[in-house]
Amino acid sequence: MFMSRFNQFCICFTLMIGISACAEKNESVVDNEINRAAAAIDSQRLSDIVKVLASDEFEGRAPGGPGEAKTIAFLVDQFQSLGLEPGGENGTWTHAVPLIHTQLAQNGHLSVKIGDTSQTWQQGIDVAVSTVRAVEAVAIDGAPLVFVGFGASAPERDWDDFGDIDLTGKVAVFLVNDPDFSAANDEPVAGRFGNKRMTYYGRWAYKYEEAARRGALAALVIHENKAAGYGWNVAASAPGDQFALAETSGPLPPLLQGWLHYDAATALFTAAGLDLVEQRRLARRDDFSAFELPQVSLNARFDVSVEKIESQNVLARLPGSTRADETLMVSSHWDAYGHGEPDAQGRTVRPGANDDALGSAGVIELARVLKAGPPMARSVVFAVWTAEESGLLGSAAYAMKPIYPLHSTVANFTLDILQTAGPARDVILVGEGQSDLEDDLTQAAALQSRVVTPENLPENGLFFRADHFSLARQGVPVLLIMGIAGGADLVDGGRAAGDQWIADYTGNCYHQTCDAWSADWDLRGAVEDIELFHTILRDLGDSTRWPQWKAGSEFRAIRAETDDQRTVPST
Numbered sequence: 001m002f003m004s005r006f007n008q009f010c011i012c013f014t015l016m017i018g019i020s021a022c023a024e025k026n027e028s029v030v031d032n033e034i035n036r037a038a039a040a041i042d043s044q045r046l047s048d049i050v051k052v053l054a055s056d057e058f059e060g061r062a063p064g065g066p067g068e069a070k071t072i073a074f075l076v077d078q079f080q081s082l083g084l085e086p087g088g089e090n091g092t093w094t095h096a097v098p099l100i101h102t103q104l105a106q107n108g109h110l111s112v113k114i115g116d117t118s119q120t121w122q123q124g125i126d127v128a129v130s131t132v133r134a135v136e137a138v139a140i141d142g143a144p145l146v147f148v149g150f151g152a153s154a155p156e157r158d159w160d161d162f163g164d165i166d167l168t169g170k171v172a173v174f175l176v177n178d179p180d181f182s183a184a185n186d187e188p189v190a191g192r193f194g195n196k197r198m199t200y201y202g203r204w205a206y207k208y209e210e211a212a213r214r215g216a217l218a219a220l221v222i223h224e225n226k227a228a229g230y231g232w233n234v235a236a237s238a239p240g241d242q243f244a245l246a247e248t249s250g251p252l253p254p255l256l257q258g259w260l261h262y263d264a265a266t267a268l269f270t271a272a273g274l275d276l277v278e279q280r281r282l283a284r285r286d287d288f289s290a291f292e293l294p295q296v297s298l299n300a301r302f303d304v305s306v307e308k309i310e311s312q313n314v315l316a317r318l319p320g321s322t323r324a325d326e327t328l329m330v331s332s333h334w335d336a337y338g339h340g341e342p343d344a345q346g347r348t349v350r351p352g353a354n355d356d357a358l359g360s361a362g363v364i365e366l367a368r369v370l371k372a373g374p375p376m377a378r379s380v381v382f383a384v385w386t387a388e389e390s391g392l393l394g395s396a397a398y399a400m401k402p403i404y405p406l407h408s409t410v411a412n413f414t415l416d417i418l419q420t421a422g423p424a425r426d427v428i429l430v431g432e433g434q435s436d437l438e439d440d441l442t443q444a445a446a447l448q449s450r451v452v453t454p455e456n457l458p459e460n461g462l463f464f465r466a467d468h469f470s471l472a473r474q475g476v477p478v479l480l481i482m483g484i485a486g487g488a489d490l491v492d493g494g495r496a497a498g499d500q501w502i503a504d505y506t507g508n509c510y511h512q513t514c515d516a517w518s519a520d521w522d523l524r525g526a527v528e529d530i531e532l533f534h535t536i537l538r539d540l541g542d543s544t545r546w547p548q549w550k551a552g553s554e555f556r557a558i559r560a561e562t563d564d565q566r567t568v569p570s571t
Contacts, residue, residue, distance in 0.1 A: 039369045041362075041530045043523040049078070049361035053334070054353035054517040061352060062338025063243060063387045063394075064101055064309035071334050072312050075384050078364045079316035082371050087315035087381050089403060095313040097386050097397040098247055100134045100306060104240035108138075108302030112145065114271040115295045121264055127220070128236040129258030131304060132244035138256055140300040143217050145171045145268075148290040149283030150179045151210055152201040157192055163289035168215040171298045173260070177227035178202040179284050181459060189284045197432075198461030200554075204228075204259075205391060205464070211254050218256040218298065222265040222276075229460030230506060235259045237350075237511045238337060243390035245397055246308065256300055272296050311386040313394045315403065318370055320379040320541070326567075327404045328380045328537055329412045329476075330366050331395070332359035333388030333467055337511055347513040352389075354483070354505070354515055359415035360384050362530045369534055376541030378410060385467050388416075389511075395467035399474050406471070407562035410540055411437060411547050412478045413533045414468035419483035421501040422492050422522035426453040427529055428485045431463030434472075434555070436547040437479040437536070444535040448528055456486035457502075475558035477547040479536070481529050484510075488525065 052058070052074060059067035076093045088094040110127060111120045121127045131138055149161040151174040159179065178193035178201055193199050200206050204221045211219035225231050236259065244253075260268075269276040272293045282288055314334065320326065336352025351357070367382045381404060385394035399406070427445050429438060432454040442452045455462065462485050463469065468478035484506055487498030509515040540547070546566055549556035 039373045041365045041369060041527045041534065043527050045365055045368075046358065046361045046523055046526065047517070047519070047521065049364055050353050050357045051517045053357035053360065054351035056349050056351075058351070060338035060349045061334055061336045063099060063311040063335050063390070064307065065338045067338070068311060068386075072314060075314040075334060075360070075364075079314070079367060079382065082368050084316040084318055084367060084371060084382070087317035087383075087403070088313070093314055093316065095315055095398060095403060097311045097313055097394050098245070099243050099309045099311050099387060099393065100132075100246050101309050102131050102134070102242050102244070102307075103305045104130060104138065105303040105305070106240070108240075108300070110300045110302075111298075112268060113142070113297050113299065114268070117271060119264075119267060119271065124236050124239040126261050126264035127258060128239040129220070129256050130240050130242035131256055131302075132242055132253050133255060134306050135255070135304055136306070137304055138300055138302040140171075140217060140256065140298055142297040142299060143169060143171050145173055145293045145296045145298055146290055147173050147279065147293055149288050150175045150177070150201065151207045152179060152193070153210060154193075154201055159192065159286060161283070161288060161290055162214065165290045166215075167211065169217050170292075171218040171220060172207075172211045172214070172216040172254075173265075173293070174207045174219065174221045175227075175280060175283055176202070176204065176221050176224055177459065177461075181227055182280070183284050187284060189286065194458075197458035198464070200464050203461055203464045208253060208257050211257070212251045215251070216254050218300070219254040220258065220260040222262060223259045224262055226459065229457070229462075230510060232261060234511050237340065240302075243309075243387050243393060245393055247397075268296070269293075311394065313386055313398060314384045316367060316382045318367065318376075318380040318382070320377050321375045323377040323544075324379045325408055326378045327409045328378055328540055329383060329404075329409055329471070330363050330380060330415075330533065330537065331383040331385060331412060331467055332356050332363045332415045333385040333394065334360055335386050335389055335394075336515075337389060340513065343513045345513075350511060350513050351516050353517045354420065355417050355510065356388070356415070357517075358418050358420070358526065362415040362418065362526070365530060366534060366537070370537060370541075373538070376538070378541045378543075380537065380541065388467050392467050392470050395470035399470040406474050406476055407565040409471070409476050412468050412471040412476050413537065414466050414478065414480045415530065415533070416466040416480065417483045418481065418526035418529055419488055419498070419501060420518075420521040420523060420526060421488075421490055421497065423524045423528060424450070424488035424490050424498065426451045426489045427481070427532060428456075428483075428488060429454050430480045430482055430485045431455075433550055434463070434553045435477040435479070435549050437477055440536045440539065440547070441479060441532060444532045447535060448531070450528070453486065453489065457484070460485070472555050473558075475555055475562065477549060477559070479533075481533070490525070
């Protein structure tokens with residue numbers, strides 16, 4: 001009897017333990033499922049964030065405009081609600097970016113004199129010019145125009161467009177892109193500047209910088225749709241309106257700078273007895289040298305309104321556990337273009353839903369999933385920059401005066417425009433051949449059964465057109481995902497559908513009023529792209545590895561200057 005009761009007790013006890021164990025196991029499974037869900041990028045969250053940032057209430061998020069305070073408050077609230085630390089200056093969530101905002105008066109006058117004749121250029125139609133100087137007026141009287149070809153001074157490529165010409169007090173007229181952009185295969189310049197892949201020499205920013213270094217009074221870049229990477233509607237989207245950093249060093253920028261419409265440039269060269277097409281061909285020769293356009297001078301009169309603004313970058317921090325002084329950085333930009341001219345529907349707000357509210361939503365989602373996951377050894381800083389659309393100004397201000405030392409910044413990952421047409425078989429790599437992070441991207445894509453495809457629009461120079469470039473110029477390895485770098489191989493429609501998505505977006509809505517939030521977006525592809533960064537960040541976050549620039553990168557030598565300041569594990 002005793003043994004029978006004992007056996008019954010044992011059976012019951014065993015069953016109780018089993019039930020308890022099963023319950024614990026089931027709870028563990030549920031917890032794991034919850035953790036996995038929390039650590040996954042959520043397309044609905046992305047959409048909800050964009051819907052707010054791109055709403056009319058935020059008025060196009062122009063730096064210093066009525067939407068900035070709302071934008072900053074929203075971003076801070078998002079990061080704070082995730083339990084992150086303030087990552088800005090002096091324990092705050094922000095990093096101050098002093099700017100000047102200039103606006104040329106609409107009743108200004110711009111003309112060129114060619115011998116005894118003259119041509120008047122209309123702002124927004126023939127030219128799109130502005131000033132980045134804090135001046136009350138622009139006054140240019142009879143300044144000679146100098147055609148500088150592509151305006152490249154590249155000794156490492158044995159190339160100099162300027163020769164002995166003095167640009168002081170003159171107007172430099174540039175061709176856009178690189179000398180080899182339109183070169184035929186049998187031309188000697190072919191491949192000299194990377195073929196179709198734009199180098200920094202091809203960017204308008206470099207051309208303005210070179211004009212400043214040489215003392216030019218003004219700088220005009222002749223616009224061409226393919227060579228610029230966008231249409232005149234983008235180049236002239238805000239004529240006369242400009243932002244600049246209030247605190248700068250180096251030579252004074254040109255008093256007047258901007259774009260010259262191709263038709264206006266053609267008429268100018270024709271009146272001067274020159275053929276622009278032929279001059280463009282001659283400028284692709286290595287014996288080209290800048291020259292003054294014969295009997296051509298520029299006159300300009302504009303009153304200028306100048307506003308001083310203290311805009312803000314927003315930064316949040318997820319501290320690391322054991323290597324907290326080593327920083328991974330994830331970034332986007334919060335600004336768009338504010339108000340513009342009414343469109344056909346009467347809309348004036350340019351909401352920047354994809355460019356770059358969607359990228360900013362991606363940064364917030366990365367912050368959420370990284371915070372929800374296990375702690376990492378290294379710290380992660382989430383930065384949402386101001387004034388990207390005005391020349392990468394917010395990120396440039398940070399790079400000049402970083403909060404976290406750049407020598408111990410492991411890498412920067414930037415999201416700027418994500419495709420909204422659904423899942424893709426590949427991810428587009430911007431700036432092939434730059435750093436080890438490309439190999440990380442390949443490995444992360446393979447985990448999704450995807451491949452990496454080099455950008456098929458390299459002539460657009462996108463590597464130099466997003467905020468990661470400000471960090472790259474200081475030697476920090478970078479990786480950019482940008483949806484307009486080339487048509488993705490979409491699951492639904494293939495490469496042709498990916499190309500069409502870019503054509504529709506850049507041709508109609510890029511920087512325009514129709515870059516608006518849509519409930520019809522298919523964000524599955526965007527989610528997968530953001531997850532790629534999540535995978536790489538997780539790997540580097542618990543690593544002692546420092547990504548390196550590849551041997552051919554122009555940024556390798558800059559990073560090497562601080563090699564002795566990084567802790568490199570022994571092998």
